[in-house]
Amino acid sequence: MNIQEQHIATIQLINKDLELNLLSDINDMDLLDYIADWIYALVDNNPEQLFSLLYRLDVDEQKVHAAMRLDAKEPTNIAIAKLIIERQKQKIQSRILYSDENDKGDGSW
Numbered sequence: 001m002n003i004q005e006q007h008i009a010t011i012q013l014i015n016k017d018l019e020l021n022l023l024s025d026i027n028d029m030d031l032l033d034y035i036a037d038w039i040y041a042l043v044d045n046n047p048e049q050l051f052s053l054l055y056r057l058d059v060d061e062q063k064v065h066a067a068m069r070l071d072a073k074e075p076t077n078i079a080i081a082k083l084i085i086e087r088q089k090q091k092i093q094s095r096i097l098y099s100d101e102n103d104k105g106d107g108s109w
Contacts, residue, residue: 001096009092010085017057017088035081043077054080059087 001009008024011031015022022034042050054064060083066072067079 006089006092006096009095010088013088013091014085018053018084031085032078032081035084036075036078039080039084040077050080054084057084057087059083 007028011022011024011026014020014031014035018035018038020034020038022031026034039050042053054061059080063083064080067083068076072079
């Protein structure tokens with residue numbers, strides 16, 4: 001899978017897991033901005049939904065706590081958006097890795 005295909009797969013996974021409808025040709029900066037704005041709205045309107053989502057996405061809890069600290073280097077919504085995107089990219093990488101391993105196997109269980 002090339003980089004463009006990985007990007008598209010990541011967008012599709014984000015759309016599915018976050019129930020969004022982003023176009024697959026969105027660039028990384030616009031993706032970050034969109035998700036950061038979406039996170040900002042969740043923090044204001046429904047923080048419980050945000051924490052539930054982060055749990056379902058399996059975003060590292062320690063990283064989330066670090067992102068929410070008052071002395072964090074960047075705004076919370078941006079930091080959490082980066083964590084979500086990073087986690088979704090990791091999932092795609094894992095799928096590629098395990099798919100490749102399964103394809104190279106001898107077919108036995």
